[in-house]
Amino acid sequence: MRECKIIFFLENNLNQCMSEIILKSANSWIETKKKVVLATVIKTWGSSPCPIGSKMIVNEKGEFLGSVSGGCVEANIINECLELIKNKNSFKKIHFTVQDESAWSVGLACGGELTVYIEQIN
């Protein structure tokens, strides 16, 4: 067995690259005069799939990039983002809990919970 190296200084955030790609795309959408809403995972509980800081962007056509869950709540986020644009609001917090199996409701099949913050970029 290899000895476990314990080092106390290493810092990295391996999923930072995804943020970078998504924010760059947001910027290019804005430059083509599209309205853009940024969704960010701000809190997670249990086994929710995307870590805090995971991002998704949505434009007024409903096109999106990135993710905030494993596909469980993206459709709902798109609708919330479109509402935000339509109502000219600037931000909103949305909380998702465990899926209700008896209904076709939005929810997390994984048993996790998460809060997503959506905000218009302008």
Next chain:
Amino acid sequence: MKTEILKEIIKRNSLKEDFAVLTNLSTGNSEIFDSKKLPGKEFKNYENKIKNFYNLKKNGIIDGTQIFIFNYIKPVEIIIVGAVHIAQYLIDLLKNFNFIVTIIDPRKYFTTEQRFQNVKIINEWPNNALEKIKTNKNFALITLTHDPKIDDPALSYALKNKFFYIGALGSKKTHENRCKRLKEAGFGEKEIRSIHGPIGIKFGGKSTPEIALSIVAQLVSETNKILLNSKN
């Protein structure tokens, strides 16, 4: 979020600096924070708490506040010795993660622009090249030439400078011989054993992309192990 802040995040990210983005979840305002900057009026009441999260590189809602912090961290750096075919696949896979990659190879016919784009290449012998880079313990080394005169000096350098991950390509026999040479050069058994050789996790593939994938899998796994230890 204001467009200027978005542009500033993109700019700072491309400079690979350490910084964080603060968002006030009750007003919707955001700003950029770093160690040289004092938090603005919406955040200054929580300066100590913000600094605490920032120094620990913790992401999330700061306890007892309506402030969300997300840290952008200067990535760890990967040095690849050998601009061989596997390196091309490695670059492709590594760009999905937060790493800064540099390739070192003194052989000019390997380091052509046609083979490598958008990656830093140093066309020198590893000793000279590594001395030019300010390395620290946030560095990893991957040697791919399996030519002792190119790989060995890089491995010695990485061992002496305590890189957090060192991996060397080559068969079991090649690696045995490599270990013997390093022992003769004065390295201890524990140090030599810290080298991942033959490099990569085992999943039975022999093709170039499979080898590259097995190396990236091992590198990411080792990085995560140490990150977890750093946080606990």
